[in-house]
Amino acid sequence: MLAFRTAITAFRRAPLLSILSITTIAFSLFAFGLFGLVALNIRDALLRVEERVEIRAFVTDGTPSERLATISDEIAKYPEVLKVDAVTQAQALERARVELGEFKDVFESQFLPASLDIKLKPGSRDPITVRAVVDRIREYDVVDDVRFGEEWIAQLYRLRNIAGVAGAALGLAFAAVAVIIIGATIRMAVLARTKEISIMRLVGATDGFIRRPFLIEGSIKGVLGGVLALVLTYFAMRVLGQYLHFETAFFDRRLALLGILFGALMGLLGSAVSVGRHLRRV
Amino acid sequence: MIRFDKVTKIYPRAAAGAAALRDVSFRVAKGEFVFLTGPSGAGKSTILKLLYMEQRPTSGEVRISGYSSNQTRGRDVAKLRRRLGVVFQDFQLLEDRSAEANVAFALEVIGTPRANIPGRVARALTQVGLASKSTALPRELSGGEQQRVAFARALVNDPFVLIADEPTGNLDERATRSIFQLLREINASGTAVLMATHDLELVRSTDYRTLEMNHGEIVFDSADAARIEVDID
Numbered sequence: 001m002l003a004f005r006t007a008i009t010a011f012r013r014a015p016l017l018s019i020l021s022i023t024t025i026a027f028s029l030f031a032f033g034l035f036g037l038v039a040l041n042i043r044d045a046l047l048r049v050e051e052r053v054e055i056r057a058f059v060t061d062g063t064p065s066e067r068l069a070t071i072s073d074e075i076a077k078y079p080e081v082l083k084v085d086a087v088t089q090a091q092a093l094e095r096a097r098v099e100l101g102e103f104k105d106v107f108e109s110q111f112l113p114a115s116l117d118i119k120l121k122p123g124s125r126d127p128i129t130v131r132a133v134v135d136r137i138r139e140y141d142v143v144d145d146v147r148f149g150e151e152w153i154a155q156l157y158r159l160r161n162i163a164g165v166a167g168a169a170l171g172l173a174f175a176a177v178a179v180i181i182i183g184a185t186i187r188m189a190v191l192a193r194t195k196e197i198s199i200m201r202l203v204g205a206t207d208g209f210i211r212r213p214f215l216i217e218g219s220i221k222g223v224l225g226g227v228l229a230l231v232l233t234y235f236a237m238r239v240l241g242q243y244l245h246f247e248t249a250f251f252d253r254r255l256a257l258l259g260i261l262f263g264a265l266m267g268l269l270g271s272a273v274s275v276g277r278h279l280r281r282v
Numbered sequence: 283m284i285r286f287d288k289v290t291k292i293y294p295r296a297a298a299g300a301a302a303l304r305d306v307s308f309r310v311a312k313g314e315f316v317f318l319t320g321p322s323g324a325g326k327s328t329i330l331k332l333l334y335m336e337q338r339p340t341s342g343e344v345r346i347s348g349y350s351s352n353q354t355r356g357r358d359v360a361k362l363r364r365r366l367g368v369v370f371q372d373f374q375l376l377e378d379r380s381a382e383a384n385v386a387f388a389l390e391v392i393g394t395p396r397a398n399i400p401g402r403v404a405r406a407l408t409q410v411g412l413a414s415k416s417t418a419l420p421r422e423l424s425g426g427e428q429q430r431v432a433f434a435r436a437l438v439n440d441p442f443v444l445i446a447d448e449p450t451g452n453l454d455e456r457a458t459r460s461i462f463q464l465l466r467e468i469n470a471s472g473t474a475v476l477m478a479t480h481d482l483e484l485v486r487s488t489d490y491r492t493l494e495m496n497h498g499e500i501v502f503d504s505a506d507a508a509r510i511e512v513d514i515d
Contacts, residue, residue: 002390013378199374202334203435204364205391206357 003212010193010217017192018221021185025225026232028178029263033233035174036259037248039167044249046160053125053156055118055134055148061089063114063142071140072116080124080133085117113144127154179266182225186218186270190278197278207279214275215268222267226260283474284310284333284443289342291328291498302328304498305342310476312442315469317485318478320495326478329495330445333476334366335359347442364392367436367444367473371451373428375420381431382407382416388435406434410464426457433464443474450481458484 011018059068065088072086087095092112118137120130130153134146190197200210234250241248251259291303303325310316318326331337332344335354344351349362375384385403394402407413410430420428429449436444446465450458462484469475479485485492494502 002393195374196376199376199387200391201360202363202368202374203388203391203439204360204362206360209391209393 003209004216006213007216007220010189010213011220014189014192017189021189021221022224022228024185025178025182025221025263025267026228028181029226029229029259029266030232030236032171032174032178033229033251033259034236035170036255037233037237037250039163039171040251040255041248042163042167046156046163047122049156050122050125050160051119053120053130053148053153055120055130055137055146057116057118057137057140057143058113058145058147059115059140059142060144061113067142068114068116071142075116075118075137078133078136080120080129081118082121083119087115087117089114125153126157179270182222182266183270183273186214186221186267187274187277189217190214190271190274194278201279210279211272211275214271218267218269218271219264220267222263222265222270223260225267226263229263230256230259283312283314283347284476285343285345286329286332287343287345289332289339289344291325291332291337292340301340301498303332303339306498306500307342308493308500308503310443310474313469313472313474315466315475315488315490316477317490317492318476318495319480319482319485319492320501322480324495325498326495327447328498330368330447330476330478333443333445334363334368360392364439365441365443367433367439367441369429369432369436369444369446369449371448373420373425373432373452375428375431375435377420380417380419381412381423381434384420384431385434385438388438392439402438403434406438407431409437409468410434424457425453426460429453429457429461430464433461433468437468437473441473443476444468446475446477448478448480450479450484 059071065086068086068088072084075081076084089112092114096112116137118133120133124130124133127150130148131150134148137143137146197210201207230251237248237250286306286308289303289306290301292301296302306325306329318329320326328337332339332351333346335344335349335351339351346362347365349358354362376387379387382403385406386399389399389402404413404416407416410433412427412430412434415423415427418427420431423431429452432449433444444465449465450461453461458481465475465477492502492504493500
C-alpha cells in the first residue's frame with residue numbers, strides 16, 4: 001500500500017516527467033500498434049482471399065446422383081474439408097448462365113459436367129494440403145478432372161509467407177524499439193530520483209522496498225501509455241480510412257487488452273531493469 | 283562496539299598499489315566521541331563508508347555492533363543502517379519536501395507504522411531545535427538549519443552511533459559552533475559520535491579522542507598518546 005502511495009506521489013511530484021514518460025511510451029506503442037493494425041488488415045485480406053480456395057472435381061457424364069451423393073458424403077468426412085456441394089449438370093448450366101450472362105443464350109443443353117465443389121477448412125488451404133486432398137479425390141473412378149488453381153494457390157501462399165516473415169521481423173523490430181524507448185524513459189525517472197534512492201538506502205530501506213514503487217510506477221505508466229496508444233491508433237485508423245476510402249478492421253477487445261498488458265509489462269520490465277542496474281551501481 | 287581489524291581498502295579503479303586504507307586497526311567504545319582528522323584523501327570518508335557498509339574492506343574486518351563486514355549482506359545491511367545515523371557535508375535533503383517530511387521519510391521507508399511517525403518526527407525536530415520550522419522547505423532554511431534537519435533525520439531512529447562526514451564543512455563559524463554543540467548534546471545522551479572533520483580548531487577546543495589519518499593510515503590516536511602519558515607518569 002505504501003509502495004502504491006509512493007508511486008502515485010512520484011507522479012504528483014514530477015507531473016511533467018510523468019507525462020513525458022507516458023507520452024513516449026504511448027508513441028512507441030502507437031508505432032507498434034500501427035504496424036499491428038497493418039499486419040492485422042493484411043492478414044484479414046489474405047484470409048478473405050484464402051476463403052476462395054476451392055477444389056472442383058468434375059465427374060463423368062451419366063454418374064448417378066446417388067453415387068454423387070455418396071462420394072460427396074465421403075469427401076465431406078476428410079479432416080481438411082469444410083464443405084462439399086454436389087452440383088448436378090442442370091445446376092452447372094444454371095450457374096454458367098448467371099456467371100456468364102451475355103452468353104446465356106448459347107447454353108441450351110446440359111453440356112456442362114456435374115461436379116463436386118469442395119471448400120477446405122482454414123489452415124488446410126496451403127498448396128501441399130490442397131494437393132494431397134486433390135490426389136485422394138482423383139482416386140474416385142467417376143472423377144474425370146480436378147481443377148483447383150494450383151498456381152494461384154502457390155502464389156497466394158508465397159505472398160502469405162513473405163507477409164508473415166516480414167511482419168514478424170518488423171514486429172520484433174518495432175517491439176525492440178518500444179522496449180528500448182520505454183526502458184530509457186523509465187531510466188530517466190530513476191535518475192531523477194537518484195538522491196531519493198541513495199537516502200532510502202542510507203536510512204535502511206531494503207532494495208525490495210526501494211524497487212516496489214518504481215515497478216508500480218512503471219506499470220502504471222505502461223498501462224496509461226498503452227491506453228493512449230490505443231486511442232491514437234484508433235483515431236489514426238479512422239482518419240486514414242476516411243481519406244483513403246477503405247474499410248479497416250480494428251483490434252478486437254482481446255487484442256486491445258493484450259496491447260495494454262504489453263504496455264504494462266514493458267513498463268514493469270523497463271523499471272525492473274533500470275532500478276536493478278541503478279541499485280547495483282550505487 | 284566498533285572494531286577495525288587490519289583493514290585495507292583498495293578501490294577497484296585505483297592506481298596500482300594506491301590503497302585508500304592500509305592495515306587500519308582501532309576500536310570505538312559505546313558512547314564515545316571520536317574525531318577523524320587528516321587532509322583530503324587521507325581515508326576519513328572511506329572509514330565512514332566502511333562503517334555503514336557502502337564499501338567493503340579489501341582485506342581485514344570491520345565489526346559494528348555484532349555485524350561483520352565479512353558476513354553481512356543484503357537485508358542485514360539495511361537492518362544495520364536502521365541503527366546508525368549518517369549526516370553529510372551537503373545535507374542530502376530532498377528539496378521538494380518540508381523539514382518534517384524529510385525526517386518522516388527515514389521512518390516511512392523502513393516500514394514504521396504511520397500512526398507512530400508524527401510523534402517521532404516532532405521529537406527529533408525538537409531535539410535539534412527546529413520544531414518551529416517543521417513545515418519549511420530546505421531552500422527556506424539556512425545552511426545550519428538544513429544540517430539540523432539532516433541530524434533530525436539521522437536521530438529519528440534512535441541510532442547507537444552517529445556518523446558525521448564533515449558536517450560543518452559548508453557552514454559559517456557560528457553555525458559550526460551551534461552544530462557542534464548539538465553533536466555534544468547527542469553524545470551526552472548516550473549516542474556514540476564519529477565525526478570526520480578538517481576543522482582542527484574545533485578538534486583542539488575539546489578533549490575528545492582524535493584519530494589523525496594520512497595516506498590511508500592512522501598516524502595519531504589521542505587515546506594511545508594519553509595512555510603513554512599515563513604510563514610515563
